[in-house]
Amino acid sequence: MMKKHILITLTFLFTVSSISCKKESKPEEKSISVTEEITPETEIDTINWYTDLCEMNSKFDVSKYSKKQLKDTHHLWFGTIGYINFDGYPVFNLDDKTEPIEVLEERYAEGKAELENLEVVDLPYWNNLKQLKLLELKSFYEHEKTAYFAYANPKNLVKTVYDVKAKVYVDALVSGDSLKMIAAWKKLNEEQKANNGSPEHVEKKFQSRLNSPQCLEYAKMDLFTFGWNNNTKKNCKGCEVLENRDPMYEEYKKLFISTTEECSEP
Incomplete structure (x- = not known):
């Protein structure tokens, strides 16, 4: 009788555990926003949209958008x-x-x-x-x-706007002097090695190009790309707000009556 009771108990616990696991594996779906009241006169439509990890389904007032x-x-x-x-x-x-x-x-x-x-x-x-x-x-x-x-x-x-640390690279490019270009290129290489997870690979590649018949062309390419271009300041007043998309997400959600989301694990 005792064994039968234990068997029933274990069977029940296994069933509960299985149900729990099934629920956890299912993508979570929940309501994330309700921005306005729905009246009987409100004409509603729905739209699906997405973010990096979530798929959304939203209701909106067709008289507005x-x-x-x-x-x-x-x-x-x-x-x-x-x-x-x-x-x-x-x-x-x-x-x-x-x-x-x-x-x-x-x-x-x-x-x-x-x-x-x-x-x-x-x-x-x-x-x-x-x-x-x-x-x-x-x-x-x-x-x-x-x-x-x-x-x-x-x-x-010379007419462009760039970070002060790029001046040595720009000066070398503008001068056209081979010795200045090689010296600036070596400095740039040391900077790149310090910021790379495989400095040995960076050095090996640099030495190969330094000893190439096209070394000055390689110097120009690297000084131009990584010395100047990566340090330029672009003329776009107010554009810094475009770098943060979180406020855009919040503003977009405000357009809907309600929204539900279904998200995957990151």
Whole structure:
């Protein structure tokens, strides 16, 4: 009788444990925001959207925003819009294929048109964010255009704005003096070794290029890319707010009557 009682107890505990495990493996779904009251007159629609780890389902008042406006606003906040992929000069290898300036002009025009055509919700926060994105895109375009021409004629770098620690690299590039360029390149190499998890690999690569017949071209490429470009200050007043997307997330949630989320483990 005692054995039977123990067996029943163990069976019950195993069942409870199994149910508990099944619940834990299921993605968590919960309501995360309710921003306004729903009245009988409110016409409601739903929209799915996402963040890095979560999929959202939100209810919204169709008299306030359209689904297109909400999708375009999400794209403004969460998409990669506002950047230009352009290879106008070699970065890691002299043999890298570079693109003509016409490619930059074309991609800027396309990106600008895409941004301008976004139909974001008509609220000050999102209208301002759209203008900042346009300003960021323009500053990125102007920087890449400057870099394109400066690589061919480093004297153009004198007119650019950069961190003071890059002065030694810019001066060497502008001078065109081989000894100054090699000295600045060695200094840059030491800086890169100090900030790399495999300094031996960095040194080996540097020594290989230093002893190459193309050593001055390699020096120019590294001084330009890692000495100047990585230390430039782009002209985009107010764009620092674009670096923090958390406030955008909070503002976006405010557009909905309610939102539920289903998140995966990070």
